Amino acid sequence: MDNEKYMKHCYELAVNAGKKGFDTFGAILVHDGDILEEAENTADWGKGIFGHAEFNLVHKCANRYSDTVLKESTLYTSCAPCERCLCAIASLGIEKAIFGVSYEAFSKLTPKDAAPIDREGLLRKLGIRMKLTGPVLEEEGMHVFEWWGGEYRPLEELIAEMAGVRAKAGN
Numbered sequence: 001m002d003n004e005k006y007m008k009h010c011y012e013l014a015v016n017a018g019k020k021g022f023d024t025f026g027a028i029l030v031h032d033g034d035i036l037e038e039a040e041n042t043a044d045w046g047k048g049i050f051g052h053a054e055f056n057l058v059h060k061c062a063n064r065y066s067d068t069v070l071k072e073s074t075l076y077t078s079c080a081p082c083e084r085c086l087c088a089i090a091s092l093g094i095e096k097a098i099f100g101v102s103y104e105a106f107s108k109l110t111p112k113d114a115a116p117i118d119r120e121g122l123l124r125k126l127g128i129r130m131k132l133t134g135p136v137l138e139e140e141g142m143h144v145f146e147w148w149g150g151e152y153r154p155l156e157e158l159i160a161e162m163a164g165v166r167a168k169a170g171n
Helices: 001-018 052-061 066-070 083-091 103-109 120-127 138-150 155-169
Strands: 026-031 034-040 074-079 097-101 131-133
Touching: 001 034, 001 052, 001 074, 001 097, 001 138, 026 052, 026 155, 034 052, 052 074, 052 083, 074 138, 083 120, 097 120, 097 138, 103 138, 103 155, 120 131
Parallel strands: 074 097, 097 131
Antiparallel strands: 026 034, 026 074
8 A cells, every 4th residue: 555655656746747847757765664755857858868757866865875774765666767767776776666657558658669678687687686566556657647748638649649650650
């Protein structure tokens, strides 16, 4: 039940980011039931600023919390983290990440299908222990994307638009 509570908070952060004109992603770090930090997406692709919510959260936590606290904490994120964010999360020694929207569901809003990658296995090969768990409240999380870029658009419209893009590209 707590996973759902924390994920709903991530979704609130994601909608806030979207209403500010950013992509709709949010992340929090939880230790012993307390939210230590939270972050929204602040990416600005025009300026070349990465700004993913998970990456922003990692920056807030770096050099602020002990290795023990980070190892014992759980990172919650509104959507399964990209590989760049996954590496940033791993760099802190965080071993538990819980996501709302899966790679597969999110790919309905992108030009290509999600690549079937064993992310945990790849991290293990590097000597990094991390357990990725999800999806959590995925249907609710998909509706967060209705605020993508600051303007509300129904999810069905966004998925249909991307299906058209995929059809044109032959994907």
